[in-house]
Amino acid sequence: MTTDLTNQEKTLIYTKILEKYARAAVSPAGSFNYPTGVQGLRQLSYPEEWWRDFPPALSELFCGVGNPFSLGPLRPGETVLDIGCGAGFDAAVAARLVGREGRVVGLDISPEMVIRAWELSANLPFRNGSFQVASAECLPFPARFFDVVTSNGAFNLVIDKDQAAREILRVLKPGGRLHLADMALVTPLPPERANRIDNWYQ
Amino acid sequence: MPGEALLTLWQDAGFDQVKLAGYTGMKSSPYTEGVLLSAEKPGEWSVPG
Numbered sequence: 001m002t003t004d005l006t007n008q009e010k011t012l013i014y015t016k017i018l019e020k021y022a023r024a025a026v027s028p029a030g031s032f033n034y035p036t037g038v039q040g041l042r043q044l045s046y047p048e049e050w051w052r053d054f055p056p057a058l059s060e061l062f063c064g065v066g067n068p069f070s071l072g073p074l075r076p077g078e079t080v081l082d083i084g085c086g087a088g089f090d091a092a093v094a095a096r097l098v099g100r101e102g103r104v105v106g107l108d109i110s111p112e113m114v115i116r117a118w119e120l121s122a123n124l125p126f127r128n129g130s131f132q133v134a135s136a137e138c139l140p141f142p143a144r145f146f147d148v149v150t151s152n153g154a155f156n157l158v159i160d161k162d163q164a165a166r167e168i169l170r171v172l173k174p175g176g177r178l179h180l181a182d183m184a185l186v187t188p189l190p191p192e193r194a195n196r197i198d199n200w201y202q
Numbered sequence: 203m204p205g206e207a208l209l210t211l212w213q214d215a216g217f218d219q220v221k222l223a224g225y226t227g228m229k230s231s232p233y234t235e236g237v238l239l240s241a242e243k244p245g246e247w248s249v250p251g
Contacts, residue, residue, distance in 0.1 A: 032230065033229065033230045033231060034228040034229055034230055034236075035228070040228070043227070043228070044226060044228070064228075065226060065228040065236035066226035066228065066237065066238050067226070067238075068238065070223075071238055071239075071240040072240060153236070156203065161211055162211065162214075165211055165217075166215050168215075169215050169216050169217060169243055172243040173243070173245070174243055174244065174245020174246055175242060175244075175245045175246050177240065177241070177242050177243075178212070178217065178239075178241040178242070179240055180238070180239045180241075181226065181237070181238050181239075182239070183228075183230050183234045183235070183236060184203060184204060184205040184208055184234065184237040185205075185234055186204070186205070186225070186233065186234060186235045187232065187233045188233070189233050193233075202231075
């Protein structure tokens with residue numbers, strides 16, 4: 001999926017993505033072409049009872065592209081990994097749904113986002129989540145560790161998608177589920193836009 | 203990446219029950235839209251704990 005990129009191009013993509021999400025950790029306004037924050041949550045039909053007692057800043061930093069929780073229930077006591085957790089909104093929803101016997105880990109490549117996630121999670125009414133800086137291509141967990149892996153708007157930013165998919169398979173338990181919301185190409189890019197490096201981070 | 207290629211990617215990685223559940227209406231450009239996809243790791247799920 002990525003073997004035609006040079007190391008220099010991969011470094012540029014990674015750097016630009018980190019720059020974009022460092023800005024989005026302060027405010028997503030102006031960084032995305034679709035609704036973010038509470039407007040995005042309502043458009044994607046996230047039930048308000050899931051998030052009405054979250055810190056307002058956490059809801060305002062939501063920049064997902066879908067509602068991965070619509071793909072199936074999370075069960076009490078389950079262990080969930082959220083890849084590309086951003087400021088931690090979906091991880092917080094997952095933490096609520098799995099309950100106090102469950103655990104949620106949010107991962108993001110952006111240190112600024114992980115710092116925001118820790119800050120904002122301190123004001124949540126539950127304490128069953130944690131956050132780490134890591135990439136989907138090298139997951140810092142043992143095999144067969146998670147019941148569910150979620151991701152929302154992040155997988156399209158992963159440079160080596162085949163490696164990330166293998167890693168996700170590795171850390172899921174047998175019968176574990178993947179619930180993914182992501183950006184996909186729905187109309188072919190015009191020739192002048194195809195294969196442009198900035199497609200990755202615009 | 204088109205949605206169909208996304209399906210193939212997860213199938214090739216070894217997942218079962220790979221399904222494109224639909225589009226979300228969130229568009230980041232005239233060419234891209236949010237999709238929902240689910241899949242399972244082969245094997246039998248057991249009750250957590």
